[in-house]
Amino acid sequence: MNIASEQHVSAMVIKINGELTADDSDNFKRNILEATNNFASDIIVDCTLLTLIDSVGLESLLWLSDEARRNKSRLRLACVPEIVLNIFCLTRLGGAFSTHISVEAAARSLS
Numbered sequence: 001m002n003i004a005s006e007q008h009v010s011a012m013v014i015k016i017n018g019e020l021t022a023d024d025s026d027n028f029k030r031n032i033l034e035a036t037n038n039f040a041s042d043i044i045v046d047c048t049l050l051t052l053i054d055s056v057g058l059e060s061l062l063w064l065s066d067e068a069r070r071n072k073s074r075l076r077l078a079c080v081p082e083i084v085l086n087i088f089c090l091t092r093l094g095g096a097f098s099t100h101i102s103v104e105a106a107a108r109s110l111s
Contacts, residue, residue: 001027005035010107011042011076017049020057028060032067039071044106048079053087062096074098076106 001018014035020028036043043064053061061077068075077099080088088094100106 003028003031003035005031007041008044008107010110011044011074012036013044013046013103015046015049019052019054020050020060021052021054022056025056025060028057029063032064036073039068039073042074042076042110043068044076044078044103044110046078046103047081047084050081050084053084055091058087058091058093062093065096074110076100076109078103078106 001016001020001024004015004017006013006015012035014032016028018024032043045061045064065075075098077097079102080099085094085099088097088099098106098109100109
């Protein structure tokens with residue numbers, strides 16, 4: 001898994017490339033903390049290149065959601081692949097995340 005971040009006007013955009021699994025959880029959290037500078041802005045996770053997520057990956061996203069909320073930031077997921085959306089539904093986590101069809105749509109939702 002690779003993570004890249006870009007600061008935009010409305011939010012920090014985090015791009016995940018690859019798998020978000022148990023093997024990547026610690027790296028994911030470390031990269032998020034570094035990129036967000038203690039959640040100084042809202043966060044959009046661009047999932048366009050997310051290829052696989054397991055239960056620990058789901059826990060990592062829930063952790064991110066909790067941390068954002070605790071720091072008075074908002075979290076949006078953008079471009080979530082159908083397979084990941086299906087996993088959200090199967091695990092009844094569909095309502096736990098605000099998902100959007102594009103990064104731009106996610107940014108607009110923060111306005």
